[in-house]
Amino acid sequence: VHELREVVTAAVLGANAGSSMSVSIVSFGYKYGLPVGMDVVLDVRFIPNPFFISELRPLTGTDPRVHEYVMAQPESQGFIDEVGRLLDFLIPLYQREGKSYLTVGLGCTGGRHRSPVLARELMKRLDSAGFASTVRDNDIAR
Numbered sequence: 756v757h758e759l760r761e762v763v764t765a766a767v768l769g770a771n772a773g774s775s776m777s778v779s780i781v782s783f784g785y786k787y788g789l790p791v792g793m794d795v796v797l798d799v800r801f802i803p804n805p806f807f808i809s810e811l812r813p814l815t816g817t818d819p820r821v822h823e824y825v826m827a828q829p830e831s832q833g834f835i836d837e838v839g840r841l842l843d844f845l846i847p848l849y850q851r852e853g854k855s856y857l858t859v860g861l862g863c864t865g866g867r868h869r870s871p872v873l874a875r876e877l878m879k880r881l882d883s884a885g886f887a888s889t890v891r892d893n894d895i896a897r
Contacts, residue, residue: 775887776850778856779857782870782891792858796859797862800864804864805869815868816873816874817871831873842884861873861877866893866894874892
């Protein structure tokens, strides 16, 4: 099955089409439920919540002040490093099995602060490791 997939993919998309993987990182809020279609889901609610800082509450994880607060937490960079290493290990194995995309969910309570910040940091980490990745914020506007 995997060999047939490689032959068909090469014939339709070109010889190098199967050599890369697209990684989608989805930030979400647990209080709204898990988004459909996640391959890997990680909970980031162990990081202090900017929601409880009055000047950060109305902002989102795309605001530099929220980013600075989240990334100033010692756990945040450790999380990105550890998850980055895990994905460095997993992605080639998924590719070997013929998977061309991977969807990673990062969830916090409401999906507005911590998970959007960490999704973007993980995307930077993956991009620097040579993996194409994108971020989608599922619940940031709620």
